[in-house]
Amino acid sequence: MTVPDTKPAAPTLRVQGLNVRYGRGALKAVNGVDLTLSAGRLGIVGESGSGKSTVGRALMRLLPPSATVEADLMELEGRDLRKLNERGFRKLRGKDMALIMQDPRYSLNPVRSIGDQVAEAANLHLGLKGRAARNAAAEMLDRVRIRNVASVMDLYPHQISGGMGQRVMIAMMLIARPRLVIADEPTSALDVSVRAEVLELLDELVREQGSSLILISHDIRMVAAFCNEVAVMYKGRVVEMIQDLTQAKHIYTQGLLSALPDPSNPVRRLHVPDRKRLEQMEAQS
Amino acid sequence: MSTKNHAIEVRGLDVVYGEGEHRNHVVRALDFDVRRGETLGIVGESGCGKSTVLRCLTGLERGWSGEIRVEGSPVSHRRTQEELRRLQLVFQDPFASLHPRHRIRRAITEPLRCMGLAVRPGQVEDALEQVGLPGSFAERFPHELSGGQRQRVAIARALVLNPPILLLDEPTSALDVSVQAEVLNLLSDKKDAEALTYVMVSHDLSVIAHMCDRILVMKDGRFVDEFAPEAIAARRATDPYAQHLIDASFV
Numbered sequence: 166m167t168v169p170d171t172k173p174a175a176p177t178l179r180v181q182g183l184n185v186r187y188g189r190g191a192l193k194a195v196n197g198v199d200l201t202l203s204a205g206r207l208g209i210v211g212e213s214g215s216g217k218s219t220v221g222r223a224l225m226r227l228l229p230p231s232a233t234v235e236a237d238l239m240e241l242e243g244r245d246l247r248k249l250n251e252r253g254f255r256k257l258r259g260k261d262m263a264l265i266m267q268d269p270r271y272s273l274n275p276v277r278s279i280g281d282q283v284a285e286a287a288n289l290h291l292g293l294k295g296r297a298a299r300n301a302a303a304e305m306l307d308r309v310r311i312r313n314v315a316s317v318m319d320l321y322p323h324q325i326s327g328g329m330g331q332r333v334m335i336a337m338m339l340i341a342r343p344r345l346v347i348a349d350e351p352t353s354a355l356d357v358s359v360r361a362e363v364l365e366l367l368d369e370l371v372r373e374q375g376s377s378l379i380l381i382s383h384d385i386r387m388v389a390a391f392c393n394e395v396a397v398m399y400k401g402r403v404v405e406m407i408q409d410l411t412q413a414k415h416i417y418t419q420g421l422l423s424a425l426p427d428p429s430n431p432v433r434r435l436h437v438p439d440r441k442r443l444e445q446m447e448a449q450s
Numbered sequence: 451m452s453t454k455n456h457a458i459e460v461r462g463l464d465v466v467y468g469e470g471e472h473r474n475h476v477v478r479a480l481d482f483d484v485r486r487g488e489t490l491g492i493v494g495e496s497g498c499g500k501s502t503v504l505r506c507l508t509g510l511e512r513g514w515s516g517e518i519r520v521e522g523s524p525v526s527h528r529r530t531q532e533e534l535r536r537l538q539l540v541f542q543d544p545f546a547s548l549h550p551r552h553r554i555r556r557a558i559t560e561p562l563r564c565m566g567l568a569v570r571p572g573q574v575e576d577a578l579e580q581v582g583l584p585g586s587f588a589e590r591f592p593h594e595l596s597g598g599q600r601q602r603v604a605i606a607r608a609l610v611l612n613p614p615i616l617l618l619d620e621p622t623s624a625l626d627v628s629v630q631a632e633v634l635n636l637l638s639d640k641k642d643a644e645a646l647t648y649v650m651v652s653h654d655l656s657v658i659a660h661m662c663d664r665i666l667v668m669k670d671g672r673f674v675d676e677f678a679p680e681a682i683a684a685r686r687a688t689d690p691y692a693q694h695l696i697d698a699s700f701v
């Protein structure tokens with residue numbers, strides 16, 4: 166899964182100087198982030214609250230009205246996203262650019278069956294109707310390895326497990342075959358064997374269609390193994406870009422690596438990052 | 451049953467959802483004990499019934515049959531307040547467990563108010579700081595927090611009643627590794643100080659190996675294997691499914 170994509174292509178996504186602020190807070194949730202992505206897989210890791218989801222939602226223009234977004238450049242396949250009006254964005258969302266959200270059950274409609282919701286995605290993006298839409302939905306649910314697809318399609322979001330919810334979300338997104346998929350913690354509720362398959366499925370899509378994937382996750386080992394490049398975020402900034410873990414230089418990234426529990430080296434308490442030192446470094450920069 | 455050393459005893463636990471062609475036998479005649487002061491891990495593939503078992507233990511799931519004892523006393527489908535207090539659950543999905551229109555202060559004090567207990571001044575701030583969040587987050591709404599911050603609120607809320615038994619459903623799956631380390635250390639320290647009993651469900655076998663004294667492997671509603679954390683390090687299990695889980699964890 167670590168084969169780098171060598172062929173240089175025009176970037177799918179170009180972002181420069183992205184800033185996001187919530188409310189009138191002086192603190193920037195995202196602070197001067199630059200990202201460039203060609204066909205392939207870009208990972209974003211970083212601690213909780215560092216702004217990873219905010220970057221994803223800013224690209225999709227799905228932030229709440231309280232958020233202010235500024236960017237020097239924000240382009241999807243050459244189109245200036247900043248100039249697009251809400252109608253244009255609605256067309257783009259789902260079709261060209263899809264976001265798999267961190268909280269699957271929250272983003273599914275609680276009062277509609279799973280089957281109806283996935284079939285609606287097939288209707289919306291593939292123009293399929295009735296039986297044909299349901300068949301496409303069933304096929305996609307099967308691809309994300311939902312078992313007993315026919316009965317699961319009749320269930321409501323509260324009746325499925327956490328991991329099933331995540332896969333349903335993924336199925337809904339993949340149906341449209343978008344150019345850019347932003348997957349925000351797409352596998353955090355999945356067990357390891359299903360996780361590998363879901364990642365392979367995402368990877369397949371990316372390769373088949375030459376599209377791009379942004380994988381947001383706190384699982385730094387998984388992201389580094391899966392992505393061509395990894396952006397490490399800390400307090401709203403990208404502190405370094407790495408191709409593999411051995412390159413990690415920033416003390417924050419090194420701190421992340423040493424905080425991982427290691428079964429072959431049991432300890433009573435885990436190593437936690439030295440926040441004081443990080444704050445000092447920040448004050449200096 | 452020799453009950454005094456057991457925080458939880460379960461015999462013949464069964465859960466069936468749906469009827470006819472939709473009948474889904476999710477939990478199948480489970481027998482297990484959790485010793486006092488132990489951390490028991492439960493692992494198994496998505497949909498195998500782990501969260502359902504935890505929901506039966508806390509009393510959230512009413513449609514079970516079998517026998518459940520908590521600290522020696524049998525519990526029924528309807529729980530007394532004291533029975534509810536003793537077992538607190540940290541939910542897998544922090545969004546589902548926090549009311550979107552209630553401030554964090556209200557979320558954290560809710561269990562106290564349900565039990566008719568008074569809220570001490572500063573208690574909410576202390577509870578937040580204990581899980582590494584600033585006390586000022588008390589005035590925020592859930593959507594104003596990141597995923598990991600919400601999960602820490604959920605843990606703070608579960609701890610506010612000082613329960614002797616804590617059920618943790620994927621408590622760190624929404625957290626980055628540094629906060630995960632902080633939360634796991636917090637749970638270990640709490641346990642050392644107060645001899646708590648934990649039941650922990652996680653997909654992350656490194657987390658399970660780090661936290662648990664004993665690990666049960668669940669498949670299709672049954673336990674198929676049991677091992678010690680050392681087996682994960684040695685990557686050796688007896689059941690082939692358990693072996694598959696271990697192998698898949700270390701790609």
Ligand SMILES: Nc1ncnc2c1ncn2[C@@H]1O[C@H](COP(=O)(O)OP(=O)(O)OP(=O)(O)O)[C@@H](O)[C@H]1O
Pocket residue numbers: 187188194211212213214215216217218219220229231267383593594595596597598599624625626
């Ligand atoms: N609607 C909002 N209003 C105010 N602040 C917000 C809002 N949404 C997020 N924030 C804040 O912005 C910061 C970045 O949040 P974000 O959700 O992007 O983090 P994240 O890196 O995705 O974290 P996690 O790994 O926990 O999901 C956090 O400090 C959070 O509290």
Ligand SMILES: Nc1ncnc2c1ncn2[C@@H]1O[C@H](COP(=O)(O)OP(=O)(O)OP(=O)(O)O)[C@@H](O)[C@H]1O
Pocket residue numbers: 323324325326327328329354356467468474476494495496497498499500501502503542
């Ligand atoms: N209220 C319900 N009504 C019908 N079926 C349900 C209900 N709750 C759970 N189920 C079904 O029970 C099975 C087990 O679900 P459970 O949530 O216990 O799985 P899990 O092992 O926790 O999975 P995950 O690791 O994905 O969280 C699933 O097939 C699910 O669809």
Ligand SMILES: [Mg+2]
Pocket residue numbers: 217218219267349596597
């Ligand atoms: Mg997030």
Ligand SMILES: [Mg+2]
Pocket residue numbers: 326327328500501502542619
């Ligand atoms: Mg579950």
